[in-house]
Amino acid sequence: MAFEGLADRLQGTIKKITGKGKVSEQDVKEMTREVRLALLEADVNFKVVKQLIARIKERAVGQEVMESLTPGQQVIKVVKDELTNLMGGEQSKIAVADRPPTVIMMVGLQGAGKTTTTGKLANHLRKKHNRNPLLVACDIYRPAAIKQLETLGTQLDMPVFSLGTEANPVDITKQAIAKAKEDHNDYVIIDTAGRLHVDENLMEELQQIKADVKPDEIFLVVDSMTGQDAVNVAESFNEQLDITGVVLTKLDGDTRGGAALSIKAVTDKPIKFAGMGEKLDQLEAFHPERMASRILGMGDVLSLIEKAQTNVDEKQAKELEEKMRTMSFTFDDFLEQMGQVRQMGPLDDLMAMIPGANKMKGLKNAQLDESQLTEVEAIIQSMTKKERQDPAIINGSRRKRIAKGSGTSVAAVNRLLKQFSEMKKMMKQMTNMQKGKKGKGGFKFPFM
Amino acid sequence: MGFMDKLKQRFKQDEETKEVSEKYQEGMTKTRNTFSGKINDLIARYRKVDEDFFEELEEVLITADVGVSTVMDLVEELKMEVKRQKIKDSSEIKDVISEKLVEIYYGEEDKSIQHLQLDGEGLQVILVVGVNGAGKTTSIGKLAHQLKADGKNVILAAGDTFRAGAIEQLEVWGERANVPVIKHSEGSDPAAVIYDGIKAAQSRQADVLICDTAGRLQNKVNLMNELAKVKRVIEREIPGAPHEVLLVLDATTGQNALTQARTFSEATDVTGIVLTKLDGTAKGGIVLAIRNELQIPVKFVGLGEGIDDLRKFDADAFVYGLFADLGINEEKEEGE
Ligand SMILES: Nc1nc2c(ncn2[C@@H]2O[C@H](COP(=O)(O)OP(=O)(O)OP(=O)(O)O)[C@@H](O)[C@H]2O)c(=O)[nH]1
Ligand SMILES: Nc1nc2c(ncn2[C@@H]2O[C@H](COP(=O)(O)OP(=O)(O)OP(=O)(O)O)[C@@H](O)[C@H]2O)c(=O)[nH]1
Ligand SMILES: [Mg+2]
Ligand SMILES: [Mg+2]
Numbered sequence: 001m002a003f004e005g006l007a008d009r010l011q012g013t014i015k016k017i018t019g020k021g022k023v024s025e026q027d028v029k030e031m032t033r034e035v036r037l038a039l040l041e042a043d044v045n046f047k048v049v050k051q052l053i054a055r056i057k058e059r060a061v062g063q064e065v066m067e068s069l070t071p072g073q074q075v076i077k078v079v080k081d082e083l084t085n086l087m088g089g090e091q092s093k094i095a096v097a098d099r100p101p102t103v104i105m106m107v108g109l110q111g112a113g114k115t116t117t118t119g120k121l122a123n124h125l126r127k128k129h130n131r132n133p134l135l136v137a138c139d140i141y142r143p144a145a146i147k148q149l150e151t152l153g154t155q156l157d158m159p160v161f162s163l164g165t166e167a168n169p170v171d172i173t174k175q176a177i178a179k180a181k182e183d184h185n186d187y188v189i190i191d192t193a194g195r196l197h198v199d200e201n202l203m204e205e206l207q208q209i210k211a212d213v214k215p216d217e218i219f220l221v222v223d224s225m226t227g228q229d230a231v232n233v234a235e236s237f238n239e240q241l242d243i244t245g246v247v248l249t250k251l252d253g254d255t256r257g258g259a260a261l262s263i264k265a266v267t268d269k270p271i272k273f274a275g276m277g278e279k280l281d282q283l284e285a286f287h288p289e290r291m292a293s294r295i296l297g298m299g300d301v302l303s304l305i306e307k308a309q310t311n312v313d314e315k316q317a318k319e320l321e322e323k324m325r326t327m328s329f330t331f332d333d334f335l336e337q338m339g340q341v342r343q344m345g346p347l348d349d350l351m352a353m354i355p356g357a358n359k360m361k362g363l364k365n366a367q368l369d370e371s372q373l374t375e376v377e378a379i380i381q382s383m384t385k386k387e388r389q390d391p392a393i394i395n396g397s398r399r400k401r402i403a404k405g406s407g408t409s410v411a412a413v414n415r416l417l418k419q420f421s422e423m424k425k426m427m428k429q430m431t432n433m434q435k436g437k438k439g440k441g442g443f444k445f446p447f448m
Numbered sequence: 449m450g451f452m453d454k455l456k457q458r459f460k461q462d463e464e465t466k467e468v469s470e471k472y473q474e475g476m477t478k479t480r481n482t483f484s485g486k487i488n489d490l491i492a493r494y495r496k497v498d499e500d501f502f503e504e505l506e507e508v509l510i511t512a513d514v515g516v517s518t519v520m521d522l523v524e525e526l527k528m529e530v531k532r533q534k535i536k537d538s539s540e541i542k543d544v545i546s547e548k549l550v551e552i553y554y555g556e557e558d559k560s561i562q563h564l565q566l567d568g569e570g571l572q573v574i575l576v577v578g579v580n581g582a583g584k585t586t587s588i589g590k591l592a593h594q595l596k597a598d599g600k601n602v603i604l605a606a607g608d609t610f611r612a613g614a615i616e617q618l619e620v621w622g623e624r625a626n627v628p629v630i631k632h633s634e635g636s637d638p639a640a641v642i643y644d645g646i647k648a649a650q651s652r653q654a655d656v657l658i659c660d661t662a663g664r665l666q667n668k669v670n671l672m673n674e675l676a677k678v679k680r681v682i683e684r685e686i687p688g689a690p691h692e693v694l695l696v697l698d699a700t701t702g703q704n705a706l707t708q709a710r711t712f713s714e715a716t717d718v719t720g721i722v723l724t725k726l727d728g729t730a731k732g733g734i735v736l737a738i739r740n741e742l743q744i745p746v747k748f749v750g751l752g753e754g755i756d757d758l759r760k761f762d763a764d765a766f767v768y769g770l771f772a773d774l775g776i777n778e779e780k781e782e783g784e
Binding site: 037040041042043045046109110111112113115141142143144145147148149150151152155196197198199223225226227228229230233250252253254255256258259278 | 507510511512513515516579580581582583589610611612613614616617619620621624634665666667668698700701702703704705707725727728734753
């Protein structure tokens, strides 16, 4: 029961008020109780939850139930709007210094993702802004921290500045900036050691670096799985360093990520980027609205849709959507899709973004291994044209023939056929959700 | 005699336990400050045990990451206990709270499985798993050092072939703990490294092989399958192995830690938890949630980045650490 989304939680209360014209105070009270629990389970800080609930109550009581929305949707909308407001608009801009180099300093707790994000940001600056960054290895404490950054530098083919583990971090940064000027690097990204916000000595080290090099940006890197303590961490780093922005990492996981709300609430600094994987191109602009639905347990449908949009050709996508909806999707389409799906990134990343995908029957055990794709391809290629168009005709003897032709087993063929039909069902659901959005605003989930 | 007195007496008894509890207290200063400090404050402000009192207690527990459902259960039980014992005054409830907490920490289980089970015949294998950045590699370094100090012959296998610098990081820990590290190059098959680790450990007649693995988020099906495969390789080579599968959890993690514990257990039959970074967090409440909802014992806690900063988990010491403030206050009251 642990990770029910808000929509699930509200179900009971919603049933009671369906058909009423107004949301009464008692309704709101019951619902805000559920909202409170949902937010707490999502790791939003206790105090932040309290403030939010007060505002939500104020806004929700006495509202007319809008025609286009069910009362449940309406409450979720109010909650989601509040959450989105709190988190502010999208802000993935990075400062540019009047005189180069622009200096960015990465700070945060141990293991949050600073070094990896340093590499990702450098990659982002080069790819999106045509910049030429220098990476600086200032973590003299953690074993092989310098080596880690150097490896990333090699992977990116970018310079990394280090003075080994004996030099002090203030000297390292000073010399690095001089070197950047010499070599015409327009950005300098400083990777610092992980430290506890309560470690006075190490926090002072950061203050010294800051005083000395006056960075244009100080990014606090925070693990999105962080619990209630996120407020203390963020507050403390912000008080001592006056950070300029936040990067939230490991959002490719299944955490609700309530820490995002807490951090924004206590620091009022923008969350600029989201880390979406371990690879250096897996950094995205942070989307407050999506984060709001995620915290509420509504899945990251938008991310998925956007991802599909950037990778799938517009016209093809239209055709596909039509096919999905009418269920006329065939194995030929499937084969063609597999090529495009592969370009979209690892399959389980995609699956993780579909709300409830892990609960869906048949999908739970779906083989998402990339190597399985090759097997799938072989099986489809062993089907006749007719079989691909109309899988229903594939009987026992056809299955045997296909298994033989593809060098697989009848069990493998059966599995694929079953998954294919599950997939068609799911596609239909997904396209309906997309449609719902375009139409009235707000997703139409079956339970709302 | 009150519950805290009993605990205190137990700690006065032997010096070794005392040392352990001091280390806990030192490592958990912040934990204690907020947690029991808040409970003290609560008790001071509320003379009476009423609904408001329980509501605030709920808050204190939730801010310690105990988790909503565990908190609800706990508060419900406390309410019943208060009714049963006819407690009215808030000072009397202190004992009841700490007793309930210890109850959750211990559960019903056999206390012996709270520590590593490495007494079998032949090579003992420990597989270490967990999400990215939790503290796996560091904990392996610390553990190797401890086992070595106990006279064991230890070998490490660098099963994280993915993350930049991961192999070198384990090598540094190998040097610090003075134990050999078996490695392949970056990007190679982790199962092959572990296989070689087993062969090397067998031929060198090592007592313990500790296998590092790459960090992975539990919702990545591919990566979890890869981990299950590594475990199968170990099982195939040595019947009964791995003898321990340790899940490393970052103590600052919120409710996701429960999902981590569940999913990693499904993939690899976790036998124990290493709770790291307890020196930094103001919490530790996640231990309560894990103990309440899953049957996996916490075996070690990480209290810093140094080689000596790994401690056996001791529920008594842990609770004593949490409640040391309460103890001190009691003494003051007695002196007045
Ligand atoms: N899945 C996922 N993993 C990430 C992400 N960002 C970082 N990681 C992983 O998290 C772990 C820790 O990342 P690092 O970059 O070493 O973290 P750090 O903050 O530099 O750590 P310290 O220097 O030890 O404080 C590594 O395994 C990274 O690959 C992300 O967005 N998604
Ligand atoms: N304060 C503190 N830091 C710790 C503790 N344990 C580990 N760390 C730090 O946490 C960071 C990550 O530790 P690692 O051992 O690299 O974590 P990991 O799980 O191996 O990380 P990946 O292999 O990248 O998934 C490092 O900076 C460690 O020094 C602890 O108990 N306390
Ligand atoms: Mg680092
Ligand atoms: Mg590691």
